[in-house]
Amino acid sequence: MATTGVMRPGHIQLRVLDLDESVAFYKDVLGLVETGRDAAGRVYFKAWDERDHNSVILRQADRAGVDLIGFKVKDKATLEQLDKDLQAYGVATERIPAGELLETGERVRFTIPTGHVMELYAEKTDVGNGQPYTNPDPWIAASEHGIAPHRFDHCLLYGPNLEENLKLFTEVLGFHLVERVLLEDGKSLLATFISCSHKAHDLAFVAHPEPGKLHHLSFLLDSWEKVLRAADIMSMNRVSIDIGPTRHGITRGSTIYAFDPSGNRFETFCGGYETYPDHAPITWTFDEVGAGIFYHDRKLNERFLTVVT
Amino acid sequence: MNAPAPKVFHQVTIVETGEVYRCREDETLLAGMERLGKRGIPVGCRGGGCGVCKVQVEAGEYSKRVMSRAYVSAEEEAAGIVLACRVKPLSDLRLAVLGKMKKNVCATPSAAAADARQS
Numbered sequence: 001m002a003t004t005g006v007m008r009p010g011h012i013q014l015r016v017l018d019l020d021e022s023v024a025f026y027k028d029v030l031g032l033v034e035t036g037r038d039a040a041g042r043v044y045f046k047a048w049d050e051r052d053h054n055s056v057i058l059r060q061a062d063r064a065g066v067d068l069i070g071f072k073v074k075d076k077a078t079l080e081q082l083d084k085d086l087q088a089y090g091v092a093t094e095r096i097p098a099g100e101l102l103e104t105g106e107r108v109r110f111t112i113p114t115g116h117v118m119e120l121y122a123e124k125t126d127v128g129n130g131q132p133y134t135n136p137d138p139w140i141a142a143s144e145h146g147i148a149p150h151r152f153d154h155c156l157l158y159g160p161n162l163e164e165n166l167k168l169f170t171e172v173l174g175f176h177l178v179e180r181v182l183l184e185d186g187k188s189l190l191a192t193f194i195s196c197s198h199k200a201h202d203l204a205f206v207a208h209p210e211p212g213k214l215h216h217l218s219f220l221l222d223s224w225e226k227v228l229r230a231a232d233i234m235s236m237n238r239v240s241i242d243i244g245p246t247r248h249g250i251t252r253g254s255t256i257y258a259f260d261p262s263g264n265r266f267e268t269f270c271g272g273y274e275t276y277p278d279h280a281p282i283t284w285t286f287d288e289v290g291a292g293i294f295y296h297d298r299k300l301n302e303r304f305l306t307v308v309t
Numbered sequence: 310m311n312a313p314a315p316k317v318f319h320q321v322t323i324v325e326t327g328e329v330y331r332c333r334e335d336e337t338l339l340a341g342m343e344r345l346g347k348r349g350i351p352v353g354c355r356g357g358g359c360g361v362c363k364v365q366v367e368a369g370e371y372s373k374r375v376m377s378r379a380y381v382s383a384e385e386e387a388a389g390i391v392l393a394c395r396v397k398p399l400s401d402l403r404l405a406v407l408g409k410m411k412k413n414v415c416a417t418p419s420a421a422a423a424d425a426r427q428s
Contacts, residue, residue, distance in 0.1 A: 017357055017375045063379040064358030240355035263358020263377070307353040307361055309377070 003074070005082070005174040006196040009154060009203065010072035010124060011054055011101065012217055015061035015309075017262040019043065022058050025261050029237045030219070030268075031146020032056060035127065036102045044102055047151045047219065048142040052124040053103035055152040056217075064262040064309035066214040069155060069203075070107060070119040071173075071196070079122040082173065083108045089172045098123070112168060114159025115211020147230045147268055149219030154201050156215040158208035158308050162189040165205060169194050175202070178275050179250050179282040181289050183207075190286065193251060200251040200272040206305075213308040216257060216265040223270055224254050230268040231256045243304055249292040250284060257304065264309050319398040323349040324367065324405045332398050338364070338371075339393040351408045355394045361408050362393040369402025 016022035023043050026032050032045035035054050044054040052072070059067060073079050086093050086108070096107040096119065105123030112118050130140045142148065159165075166189065169175040178200055181191040193201040206215060221227055227245050234241050234256070242265060244256030255269035284292040290299040317334040321341065328349045332341030339362050342350055353361025360380025366389040376386070376395045385391075390407065 017377065062375075063377040064354075064356070065379070242354075259354040259356050259358070261356050263354030263356030265354065303353065303361075307359045309354065309358040 003197050005078055006071045006073050006120065008072055008197060009069060009152060010052065010121065011057060011070040011104070011119075012152060012155060013042070013057040013059055013067040013069075013101075014214075014217070014260075014264055015063060015065050015067060015262070016058050016260070016264070017060070017062070017064060019058060019060040021261045022060075025239075026056065026058065027146070029146050029233065029239060030260075030266070031142075031148035033142055038102050046127075047149050048140065048145075049129045049150040050152070051126050051129055053127050054101070054124070057101065064264050065212070066116070066155075066157075066217075066264075066309075068109070068117040068119055069157075070101075070104075070121055071202075072124065073120050073122050076105075076122045079106070079108060079120055082120055085172050086110055089168070091168065091172070103127075113161035113165040114157055114205055116157050116159060117212075147219070147221070147233050149221055149268055151220050153218045153220040153269075154199065154203055155217040156204040156206065158206050158213035158215050159211045160207065160209060162192055162205055162207050166192050166194070169203070176275070176277040176279075177281040178279070179284065181250070181284045181292060182286060184286045186285070190289070191250075195275050198274045198276070200253070200275055208308070210308075214264060215308050216267050218267040218269060221268050221270045227254050227256055227268060227270055234258050242307075243294065243301060246297070247295045249295040250282075262309070265307070319369075320401040321398060322401075322403045324403055325349070332402075334398060336397065337394050338396050338398060338402070338404065341398075342393075350393045350404075350406055353394075353408075357392050357395040360392065363390065363408040364393045364396075364404040364406055365390050366396070367403045367405055369404075370399040371396045371402060372399060373397075 026045055035046050036044040043058045045056040046054050083093050091110050094109045096109050098106045103125035105121050107119040107121040109119045175194040175196045178195050179193040183190045191206045193204045196202050231245050240259040242257040247254045251272045253269040253272040257267050259265050318331045321332045322329050326349045330345050330347045351361045353359040357376035374395045376392045
């Protein structure tokens with residue numbers, strides 16, 4: 001599949017309760033690379049293998065959770081077209097000037113039906129992954145520091161209006177539905193997993209009465225062994241582990257979930273499968289959703305399903 | 310090599326269940342409960358962010374760290390309503406559980422989705 005239009009989740013801005021504690025965690029335990037700090041006090045990170053300047057931005061606040069998620073689009077013409085398409089569809093958009101986030105171009109900001117703030121942007125400075133673009137090595141010292149994921153991969157968001165939300169992402173933003181979970185009635189959506197690329201999910205949603213909630217943000221590792229190593233690093237550092245290591249039925253990823261020092265849940269995972277827009281979506285029925293979520297436990301886990309920030 | 314300093318313990322009583330456990334002064338009320346495999350206070354993120362372990366301290370002294378204003382207001386905090394994952398005991402202590410996984414955690418997925426459809 002040629003990746004056009006919306007390409008990938010590019011940045012997420014998180015609220016944290018104690019900035020210094022959180023910076024130490026994201027840098028030395030999760031193993032992201034700090035790339036900058038701005039006048040507003042926000043701290044910027046990227047995963048070692050990411051090329052753009054930042055992907056995770058921390059902001060100190062009096063409550064945890066997610067401020068916004070940004071998707072990188074192919075180029076400026078695409079950004080202009082998508083802004084027009086969103087407005088034509090009836091979605092109000094706002095322009096955030098270039099430079100408001102460090103090393104990031106102009107952004108088109110809007111609120112989706114689940115209550116989350118989304119942004120599209122075309123430009124973020126390529127600072128590289130620590131390797132030249134000519135004759136690189138496969139990995140570098142930074143890829144061994146902490147858990148050290150390859151990239152910020154996707155997130156799972158909780159909010160209302162899943163049907164309307166799915167329509168917006170598939171009809172305007174070019175995503176396709178990869179997997180879904182249905183409620184007892186066999187029709188209404190409990191969860192959707194959508195992709196704008198080859199990935200099994202670039203974004204996922206679960207129906208929830210409160211808008212704008214974060215279930216988790218996820219980071220990609222490249223093997224099951226690295227997932228176990230992540231679990232060891234979490235326990236060595238007394239990180240609050242939620243569940244795992246285990247495997248998902250939905251998307252097939254192997255995974256461990258934990259919480260950052262402010263209670264924002266994150267995932268480090270590997271695997272899953274590749275998807276294409278012509279693939280029929282996979283459906284999970286409500287009576288089997290336990291196995292869909294955690295394939296070995298095969299039952300619902302209250303904390304995993306309901307604790308959000 | 311010097312021996313490590315002796316650990317200081319306090320007795321924590323959960324009013325509803327009568328559960329009593331020994332909690333170290335250098336660990337949170339929630340961590341102390343979990344480490345001994347005890348139950349009573351609902352366990353969420355353990356980071357002051359999700360509000361699940363909300364308790365009312367009825368008696369006893371404690372130290373505390375910043376916790377989410379989405380779940381504990383300044384007035385509540387002043388009145389001893391806190392998140393058990395952010396509080397460490399400085400004396401024996403009695404607490405009542407307020408969280409009961411009420412806010413987000415009581416809702417089954419289907420109930421949450423039903424609420425979402427109504428809103």
